[in-house]
Amino acid sequence: MIFPNPLKKGDRIAIVSLSNGILGEPYCAHEKELGEKMLRSFGLEPVYMAHACDGSESVWKHPENRAADLKAAFLDDSICGIITAIGGIDTFRTFPYLMDDAEFIRAVHEHPKFFLGFSDTTNNHLMFHRLGLQTFYGQALMPDLAELSGDMLPYSGEQFASCFAPYHGRKITPAPVWYEERTDFSAAAVGTMPVSHPEQHGYELLQGKPRFEGELLGGCVDSLGDMILSDCGTEYAEHFSTVPFIDPSVFNEQASITRRFNIFPAAEEWSGKIFFAETSETVPTPERLRLCLQALKSEGVFDSVNGILIGKPMNEQYYEEYKTVWREVVNDPSLPILYNVNFGHAAPRAILPYGAFAQVDAEKQEITLLR
Numbered sequence: 001m002i003f004p005n006p007l008k009k010g011d012r013i014a015i016v017s018l019s020n021g022i023l024g025e026p027y028c029a030h031e032k033e034l035g036e037k038m039l040r041s042f043g044l045e046p047v048y049m050a051h052a053c054d055g056s057e058s059v060w061k062h063p064e065n066r067a068a069d070l071k072a073a074f075l076d077d078s079i080c081g082i083i084t085a086i087g088g089i090d091t092f093r094t095f096p097y098l099m100d101d102a103e104f105i106r107a108v109h110e111h112p113k114f115f116l117g118f119s120d121t122t123n124n125h126l127m128f129h130r131l132g133l134q135t136f137y138g139q140a141l142m143p144d145l146a147e148l149s150g151d152m153l154p155y156s157g158e159q160f161a162s163c164f165a166p167y168h169g170r171k172i173t174p175a176p177v178w179y180e181e182r183t184d185f186s187a188a189a190v191g192t193m194p195v196s197h198p199e200q201h202g203y204e205l206l207q208g209k210p211r212f213e214g215e216l217l218g219g220c221v222d223s224l225g226d227m228i229l230s231d232c233g234t235e236y237a238e239h240f241s242t243v244p245f246i247d248p249s250v251f252n253e254q255a256s257i258t259r260r261f262n263i264f265p266a267a268e269e270w271s272g273k274i275f276f277a278e279t280s281e282t283v284p285t286p287e288r289l290r291l292c293l294q295a296l297k298s299e300g301v302f303d304s305v306n307g308i309l310i311g312k313p314m315n316e317q318y319y320e321e322y323k324t325v326w327r328e329v330v331n332d333p334s335l336p337i338l339y340n341v342n343f344g345h346a347a348p349r350a351i352l353p354y355g356a357f358a359q360v361d362a363e364k365q366e367i368t369l370l371r
Contacts, residue, residue, distance in 0.1 A: 001133070001134050003112075005114065007081055007164045010044075013047060014049050014082045015048050015083055016085065017054070020088030021054055021057070021059025023053055023086065031142050031148070031185070034148065038147075039145055050065070051068070056245075063090070066093075067101075067104075071107065075103075082113050084116070084141065087119025087120040087121055090120070090251070092254045095258075095260075108128065112133055115128060117137075118138060118139065119344075122137075123258075125137060126227075126263050126265065128354075129355070136351050137352045137354065138350065139160055144156050144160070148190050149192060150190065155176075156348040169370070170368070172341075172352075173365055174203055176199055177198055177199055177348075178197055178346060179347040179348065180197070181281060181314055202340070203339070203340055208307065208335050210336070211361050211363075213360065214358065215274065216356050216358055217355070220344065221296075224277065224292065226254055227258045230255045232251035236251050267301075267303060270301050271305075276341075277310055277311065278346070279314070283317045283318065285318070286322065289322060290329060293326065294329055305335070308338070309338050310322075310338065311341055311342070311343045311345070311346060312341065312344070338362055341367070356369045356370075356371070357371045
């Protein structure tokens with residue numbers, strides 16, 4: 001595996017819109033400004049790639065431009081890191097423009113960069129995992145660095161600051177509070193804090209031994225399910241019926257595109273790993289979660305992993321119901337499952353390095369990143 005250098009003050013950081021072009025919409029100008037300010041407060045200089053701010057419709061219609069931005073970031077030696085603007089729904093459409101491009105693949109190998117994002121960016125992470133580059137499942141510009149309060153949420157900020165040093169020996173522990181998803185992202189909300197709650201659960205061991213270890217591999221459950229399910233167009237048709245430029249039928253191609261480029265890890269690649277997974281802001285019903293997990297099970301994901309880390313559900317919705325679904329689908333009481341870990345869509349967010357060797361200790365309430 002190729003390990004990128006940690007961030008350092010003075011680094012130029014590419015901003016890319018790989019899944020959604022909302023960063024370029026006028027009604028998000030205040031978030032763009034907040035994100036720039038926060039990056040600079042860490043000593044980083046934001047660099048918007050050519051199409052990052054093209055807007056939602058243009059970004060949707062031109063996956064080749066998104067791919068070109070990512071390639072350009074890797075080819076530019078003055079850029080040391082890449083942060084996604086936000087997640088989305090269809091970054092898989094960039095795969096044909098990247099995985100068939102020998103120059104891009106060579107650039108990834110010869111000019112590795114620190115790459116950070118979550119949600120639909122799961123697809124990009126697994127693409128880079130296939131190419132042998134370590135990336136980081138964590139924060140994005142708009143949800144985190146552009147936090148409307150004017151500062152990153154304390155736990156999230158500490159996690160981002162940790163990216164300026166090697167992660168070896170770092171411990172991830174439960175956040176003392178969690179935050180509800182905002183309902184108002186307008187300029188009027190600038191300077192306000194999201195609703196917070198004291199953490200009542202900590203890390204919950206659902207089953208299995210309290211200590212386990214392995215290399216980290218995973219992502220957003222919804223995105224992972226979409227990569228291998230063939231009915232995504234039907235699912236998205238109603239959801240995006242009011243967005244005229246989105247064609248839901250393209251999602252029916254996701255599974256075939258994913259398989260064409262071997263993006264989803266094969267069954268044997270999960271052996272000895274710690275599978276980390278979390279649910280998106282759409283808050284899938286327990287039935288939809290079950291469908292996604294059954295699809296993952298059919299791919300052999302649960303056959304030989306050493307354990308599972310599950311992210312806190314957003315707003316703690318379906319908190320108890322999800323536990324039942326996970327236990328029933330995994331159907332192996334000996335496989336350790338640690339629940340309610342602070343990563344993914346529920347704020348605040350930890351950062352998980354793909355391929356890092358982690359030790360989990362549920363009794364000590366800590367996850368240690370060793371190598």
